[in-house]
Amino acid sequence: MSEPDDLGGQLLITPAGTVVVSTDAMLASVDRLRALEAALLIDIRRVIAADAIADGLPITGITPRLERLRDRCERARDAFGRMAENYTRLESAIEQAQRDLAAMIAAVVGPAAFGYLMRMILFQPHVLIAGALIGWAAIPDGPDGKLGTVRDFMIAHPELITSPEFVRFVSLVATSIDDAVLGGMGVPPWLVALPGFDLGRDGGVAAGAMTVAALGAMLGMFRETSVAVDRVSTHPVTDAPTGVRERFDRIPEVNQVRIEKYEADGMPPRFTVYVGPTETFSPYTDGEPWDLTSNTYGVAGLQAGSFRAVELAMAEAGIRPGDEVVLTGFSQGGLVATMVAASGDWNVVGLETHGAPAGNIPLPTGIAGMAIRNTDDLVPALAGPQLEHDLMQVERRAFREGVDIPTIEAAPAHQRSGYEATAAAIDDAESGAIREQIDALDTFATDYLDRPGGQATVMTFRATRE
Structure with a gap:
């Protein structure tokens, strides 16, 4: 059931195979x-x-x-x-007009800004470093240092980044980075603004992420590495999750991957894979593959460390290419789960993502489940607008207009608590379109436990960068 103090808005649904948005009530x-x-x-x-x-x-x-x-x-x-x-x-006409205008602005401003940044990096890095140091020095020290000051400011003012309007702005930026690059290469702004003139079918989101990764690499950031995976635990589990909230609750933290194996007499095994969210937001690579580097590489469509780690864990768990798999992920975990489903290397029959920056990844048809997003959560917008509708899209505002936004954590619309409330609201949904998807994922696991010889084993994995 929904929480009694639920602050969120109504559910917006785009069923698979359509581009029409409706409310659950409708x-x-x-x-x-x-x-x-x-x-x-x-x-x-x-x-x-x-x-x-x-x-x-x-x-x-x-x-x-x-x-x-x-x-x-x-x-x-x-x-x-x-x-x-x-x-x-x-809504589509308004969004397209905004994207075209953003592309024009990026193409006009891009050459000057891009060229200036490149000159600073290549010829006057000391000026760039000095400017960064001056800006950093201007931030006052708090009890936890300067980073703590920035964090405390964002927590105290959640309204700055928690609104559908800001999310749309982030989405426009994500689709405009490639336009700035094209402008920097001398492509006329009027040509850049033409509909469909993008570096990729996703509106240029992947190309923009590649640009960010390339620029960051010049400063020692976003360096990918090899990864290793260790199995942390293996033990039986007596029940399967039913409903969106119960699946969400099984998404791990710290040990980033949880895999459940379901078996029944005379049946091939089935697997559910749960992928955790980002563990560190540092752009500099250390031992954690669930980091900003993997986020950037994933949106760019490259071989992110977290994606490779999940595939290693799946192979270690005994999943073969023909075995049926359902994936569930939150934040970066949803991005990685979508990448696995899109790879074509696994027999993915179900997918449920929460707050994932994965809207620019095309998926094969016929996958059950939902892509769930809070419309005031900026993280999914980092992948631009949703460009495919082969998976049911379910959206909801975590904090409806007029309510007090919590000042406990930064980006509250992206926190687990925000998506827990949305998951509970989806479980309470009345429309047949949503009930069908929930039942499909519920049955995938519970059906085996109801059969003779039904049993389940859970395995957890910890991945590290080498």
């Missing part, structure tokens, strides 16, 4: 109207049959009234569909 109403239509159709047939044998009973006129009522249900259902289509069409 889809639930459509489901009820469809059920009422079917019931009325059955009643009409019964009345017609009764009329044929009534022999004078006073039922004349009932059938036309039932037909009119059924027609009203059908027209109401169609009206809901048109409302959703018009809303989506308007």
